[in-house]
Amino acid sequence: MKRAIVTGISGQDGSYLAELLLSLGYEVHGIVRRNSPATHRLIDHLLAAPELDRRRLYLHSIDLQNVPALTDLFASVLPDEVYHLAGQSHVGLSFGDPVATCEFTAMGTLRMLEVARSCKSAPRLLHTSSSEIFGAPSQVPQDEATPHNPVSPYGVAKSFATNMVRIYRESFEQFTCNAICFNHESPRRRRTFVTRKITQAAARIKLGLESKLALGNVDAQRDWGYAPDYVRGFHALLQQDEPTDCVFATGRLHRVRDWLEIAFGYLDLDWEDYVVFDPQFTRKADPALLVGSTERARVRLDWSPSVSFESMVVQMVEHDLQIQRVRRAS
Ligand code: GDP
Numbered sequence: 001m002k003r004a005i006v007t008g009i010s011g012q013d014g015s016y017l018a019e020l021l022l023s024l025g026y027e028v029h030g031i032v033r034r035n036s037p038a039t040h041r042l043i044d045h046l047l048a049a050p051e052l053d054r055r056r057l058y059l060h061s062i063d064l065q066n067v068p069a070l071t072d073l074f075a076s077v078l079p080d081e082v083y084h085l086a087g088q089s090h091v092g093l094s095f096g097d098p099v100a101t102c103e104f105t106a107m108g109t110l111r112m113l114e115v116a117r118s119c120k121s122a123p124r125l126l127h128t129s130s131s132e133i134f135g136a137p138s139q140v141p142q143d144e145a146t147p148h149n150p151v152s153p154y155g156v157a158k159s160f161a162t163n164m165v166r167i168y169r170e171s172f173e174q175f176t177c178n179a180i181c182f183n184h185e186s187p188r189r190r191r192t193f194v195t196r197k198i199t200q201a202a203a204r205i206k207l208g209l210e211s212k213l214a215l216g217n218v219d220a221q222r223d224w225g226y227a228p229d230y231v232r233g234f235h236a237l238l239q240q241d242e243p244t245d246c247v248f249a250t251g252r253l254h255r256v257r258d259w260l261e262i263a264f265g266y267l268d269l270d271w272e273d274y275v276v277f278d279p280q281f282t283r284k285a286d287p288a289l290l291v292g293s294t295e296r297a298r299v300r301l302d303w304s305p306s307v308s309f310e311s312m313v314v315q316m317v318e319h320d321l322q323i324q325r326v327r328r329a330s
Contacts (some may be wrong), residue, residue: 001056003027003077005062005123007112008085013128015042016231017083018057022046024235027056029077030261031070033063042188064108066287072117074123076198081238082125084112087158091132094154095284099113100155109161112169113168113176124175124238125290129162130155131182131223131249131290137226143293144180151285166245175243179234182249182292185312186227187319194256194281196316203320204265205274207328213274224290225250226307236301249292250305262313267321 004021008014009030021028032040040047046057062069064086085107089093092099109127116125134142135151148159168174189196194215204210230248237246260271297303307315 001025001027002080003029003329004081004083005029005031005074005077005079006083006085007031008087009059010040010043011085012042012085012186012190013184013231013234014085015046015188016186016228017085017234018043018046020228020231020235020324022049022056027058029058029060029073031060031062031064032077033061034066059129064104064111067111067115070111074115074119078119078121079123081117082112082123083234083238084109084125084127085130086284089166089192091152091154092281092283093192094152094157098153102152102160105154105157106124106160113164113174116176117172117174118166121291122174124177124243125165125168126177126179126234126238127161127165128234129165129178129180129245130158131180131292133159133162133180134290135285136229136288137290141249141291141293142249142288143247144296150323152283162245169243175238177237177240177243178245179230179237180245180247180292181230182223182225182247182321184225184227184230184289185316187316189316190228194220195259195313196320198256198259198314199263200315200320200324201274202267202269202317203324205264206267206269206321209324209328211274212276213271214276214278214281215256216278216283217286218260218275219254220256220286223249223251223253224309224312225305226312229303229305229307233297233303234303236303240300244296244300245302246296247292247294248297249294249302250309251292251294253289253291254309258309262310263317266314266317
């Protein structure tokens with residue numbers, strides 16, 4: 001039985017990854033923050049799952065700054081694979097606290113690399129990097145070799161972490177990989193992201209629970225994919241014979257207004273009747289033309305997205321409609 005350690009297990013990607021690893025027969029050890037709320041909503045269904053799954057899923061409350069505790073955990077679990085997903089992942093919020101962002105995202109990753117390197121038998125390690133490392137990119141689309149040019153504190157922190165992962169691979173001969181992820185969404189996305197904010201608001205407006213939606217730049221563009229697809233790619237990347245970095249993307253650009261059109265349109269609403277502009281949701285700098293090349297993922301991992309943009313948006317609207325209906329009834 002393979003053993004995996006997953007940081008950020010209670011987030012969107014971590015919860016899908018835990019599901020995937022458990023379905024593949026792994027023993028999964030999730031690291032959760034001390035002092036974080038006792039509930040881990042997105043993995044509650046796994047913790048409550050049948051006996052077998054429950055015995056293969058363990059949660060450990062460890063602060064990612066606590067190197068001795070991490071070292072002890074690695075020594076007792078002896079993981080085959082480590083998936084380092086944890087991080088303050090909100091670009092907008094990173095402008096409000098650049099120091100904490102770098103501490104957690106940049107230094108946190110470096111600490112994980114050191115802990116893994118100190119193991120007798122070093123585990124394979126995957127770090128979820130981000131398209132934000134490209135910021136204002138010198139080429140379109142971006143691939144694994146595109147120079148980094150971040151435009152946010154989050155992008156800078158991720159760039160540092162991504163380069164460290166490469167250095168541990170090249171100089172310390174560790175099996176370390178960056179999954180360079182473009183935006184990826186799902187019904188488990190937090191509402192601080194514009195995608196979920198839109199699908200939830202569309203559902204609430206449809207049910208008469210809200211009348212307006214305040215947004216920033218609706219012409220902002222991103223390459224938006226489906227989170228469970230990307231998680232499938234993380235696992236495939238660590239099963240390769242040789243470690244490498246890999247971009248996970250769809251290769252297609254959409255605008256925030258496309259989300260509005262599909263989400264509201266699905267509910268027979270015209271988004272322009274409800275959306276108001278609020279400058280507090282605009283960015284000091286917004287990346288331009290971030291769109292990923294999926295060639296390496298396709299060729300080496302036989303990976304491709306399984307869900308179209310439209311069906312992802314509709315799936316999220318359906319999910320939010322269901323949640324809001326239940327809330328309204330209770
Ligand atoms: P990320 O910034 O790419 O990690 O993802 P977000 O979902 O937070 O933002 C995606 C894009 O939507 C950015 O370019 C924002 O400028 C734009 N955007 C427009 N209105 C909003 C809003 O109300 N909230 C957020 N989070 N983003 C918005």
